[in-house]
Amino acid sequence: MKIVVLVKQVPDSGADRHLRPDDHTVDRGSANNVINEMDEYAIEEALRIAEANGGEVTVLSMGPERAAESIRKALSMGPDKAVHVTDDALAGSCAVATSAVLAAALRTLAPDLVLCGAESTDGRVQVMPHMLAERLGVAALTGARKLTVDGGTLTIERQTEEGYELVTAGTPAVVSVWDTINEPRYPSFKGIMAAKKKPVQVLGLADLDIPAEQVGFAGATSVVLEHSQRPPRSGGAKIADEGDAGARLVEFLATEKFV
Amino acid sequence: MAEVLVVVEATRAFGVKKVTLELLTLARELGTPAAVVLGGPGAAGELTARLAEYGAAKVYAAESEQIDGHLVAPKATVLAELIRRVQPAAVLLASTQEGKEIAARLAVKLDNGILTDAVAVAADGTATQVAFAGGTLVTARVTRGLPLVTVRPNSVAPVAAPAEPAVEQLAVTLAATDTLARVVDRVAEQKGSRPELTEASVVVSGGRGVGSADNFKLVEEMADALGGAVGASRAAVDSGFYPHQYQVGQTGKTVSPQLYVALGISGAIQHRAGMQTSKTIVAVNKDGEAPIFELADYGVVGDLFKVVPQAVEEIRKRA
Numbered sequence: 001m002k003i004v005v006l007v008k009q010v011p012d013s014g015a016d017r018h019l020r021p022d023d024h025t026v027d028r029g030s031a032n033n034v035i036n037e038m039d040e041y042a043i044e045e046a047l048r049i050a051e052a053n054g055g056e057v058t059v060l061s062m063g064p065e066r067a068a069e070s071i072r073k074a075l076s077m078g079p080d081k082a083v084h085v086t087d088d089a090l091a092g093s094c095a096v097a098t099s100a101v102l103a104a105a106l107r108t109l110a111p112d113l114v115l116c117g118a119e120s121t122d123g124r125v126q127v128m129p130h131m132l133a134e135r136l137g138v139a140a141l142t143g144a145r146k147l148t149v150d151g152g153t154l155t156i157e158r159q160t161e162e163g164y165e166l167v168t169a170g171t172p173a174v175v176s177v178w179d180t181i182n183e184p185r186y187p188s189f190k191g192i193m194a195a196k197k198k199p200v201q202v203l204g205l206a207d208l209d210i211p212a213e214q215v216g217f218a219g220a221t222s223v224v225l226e227h228s229q230r231p232p233r234s235g236g237a238k239i240a241d242e243g244d245a246g247a248r249l250v251e252f253l254a255t256e257k258f259v
Numbered sequence: 260m261a262e263v264l265v266v267v268e269a270t271r272a273f274g275v276k277k278v279t280l281e282l283l284t285l286a287r288e289l290g291t292p293a294a295v296v297l298g299g300p301g302a303a304g305e306l307t308a309r310l311a312e313y314g315a316a317k318v319y320a321a322e323s324e325q326i327d328g329h330l331v332a333p334k335a336t337v338l339a340e341l342i343r344r345v346q347p348a349a350v351l352l353a354s355t356q357e358g359k360e361i362a363a364r365l366a367v368k369l370d371n372g373i374l375t376d377a378v379a380v381a382a383d384g385t386a387t388q389v390a391f392a393g394g395t396l397v398t399a400r401v402t403r404g405l406p407l408v409t410v411r412p413n414s415v416a417p418v419a420a421p422a423e424p425a426v427e428q429l430a431v432t433l434a435a436t437d438t439l440a441r442v443v444d445r446v447a448e449q450k451g452s453r454p455e456l457t458e459a460s461v462v463v464s465g466g467r468g469v470g471s472a473d474n475f476k477l478v479e480e481m482a483d484a485l486g487g488a489v490g491a492s493r494a495a496v497d498s499g500f501y502p503h504q505y506q507v508g509q510t511g512k513t514v515s516p517q518l519y520v521a522l523g524i525s526g527a528i529q530h531r532a533g534m535q536t537s538k539t540i541v542a543v544n545k546d547g548e549a550p551i552f553e554l555a556d557y558g559v560v561g562d563l564f565k566v567v568p569q570a571v572e573e574i575r576k577r578a
Binding site: 139 | 404513569571
């Protein structure tokens with residue numbers, strides 16, 4: 001089975017994150033840049049499927065040159081190779097344009113299964129799996145907490161507000177996963193060394209036959225007009241329990257009309 | 260005035276979701292609200308009265324086993340057809356998993372911009388969004404196509420405005436690629452009568468400090484006393500105290516209730532990402548240095564196993 005895992009480099013969600021004042025894009029200079037956490041679960045799932053059924057795992061990432069670090073990190077977990085789509089003209093791309101670029105790259109790879117995290121920790125937009133499925137004309141099985149592969153049939157457990165759904169589709173398909181699906185492995189020393197020698201194919205827009213004016217700021221389907229930091233919350237009253245804190249807490253809730 | 264399409268979300272147990280009533284309220288500011296029900300046979304019949312109560316001047320109904328039996332692709336196809344025909348002023352969806360997924364497909368089908376996680380939408384379609392754990396506010400606008408916006412629950416107070424909608428049935432004509440992801444079973448997991456987490460006005464969450472799955476009964480009692488939903492921090496979920504669908508935070512649900520009560524939660528960034536836009540925050544934690552107190556409007560430094568039972572009893576006394 002040919003599996004492609006989508007990986008996005010994001011600023012560390014544990015650090016202070018900002019938008020750049022000039023063009024309102026994510027400031028990648030101010031924070032440590034890491035693999036989007038949810039993508040590690042997708043990589044792990046891909047490796048498990050390939051280990052059980054045979055197959056090849058390719059990492060696909062779109063991002064600036066520095067995303068190469070995250071691609072190597074992803075490869076150190078065990079995938080066979082990677083494709084890095086990078087082009088100066090991609091800066092400022094909206095989700096719609098990004099999906100066109102990733103779909104074009106996926107067409108060149110012709111995978112049976114595309115795995116990705118259910119959302120990225122920077123945008124948290126959750127739209128990419130369905131955008132890709134729409135463009136590629138394949139099934140999207142999204143929000144999986146469990147994935148079963150039986151030959152060419154995929155079945156997921158998809159968490160819903162009322163419980164879960166069992167959803168099934170044949171390959172090829174796009175499957176997005178939550179962090180409940182597995183426990184990602186740590187890269188071994190051997191894995192880290194091996195990753196340095198794994199092939200990483202670099203593709204630009206010209207390689208994908210996508211005109212530069214259709215992506216980036218020029219081709220964006222939406223625009224950010226302005227952004228601001230919300231004023232930080234400031235703590236209010238803080239009391240130490242002297243045996244009556246439960247009652248005093250309810251007193252507070254009553255003055256705020258919650259009880 | 261042009262129509263503003265509101266894509267209806269409903270549950271079997273509770274009917275039209277509160278977020279849909281909020282969207283109908285918001286839609287009145289932008290044009291004439293028209294609700295779109297996409298579901299199985301008979302879906303619209305049960306929901307129309309409620310949609311009318313909140314101002315739907317028209318109800319479009321697409322009812323088909325094909326819609327009910329597959330993930331969102333059929334819904335997007337029917338909606339795209341409707342949008343091309345009626346040329347609405349805007350399309351509003353809930354910023355839920357399903358709302359975002361439908362919007363994603365619409366954006367590609369119509370080659371249209373998309374804005375997610377809005378907390379406000381102005382009359383000209385400009386949306387205010389929150390980013391980075393609620394710390395950044397962004398104002399953005401769709402520049403290609405119509406405003407296609409997903410709006411977070413609890414962003415607008417729902418206000419009734421009775422209308423008498425005509426119901427128009429929509430033809431459901433699908434492509435073969437719309438029915439690839441087939442729902443073979445839906446399993447309800449017990450939740451009782453508590454409100455849905457992202458829609459609740461009150462959320463009571465427990466963290467690592469709750470100590471065990473058994474002790475989460477205390478969190479549930481507090482939630483029930485306040486008529487709220489139960490949430491859990493990632494630490495509590497990872498420890499197996501409470502199921503994942505109740506996780507609040509960076510890798511879980513984002514909530515924005517009137518009142519958020521954090522019990523035994525330290526307040527790591529992971530958790531704050533999911534709750535810091537709540538109106539009023541109350542925290543109980545035995546560690547007075549816990550970062551949750553930096554957010555809390557009212558903080559109690561103490562043992563939650565003493566403080567919470569006393570509070571529950573006090574609330575019941577007042578009821």
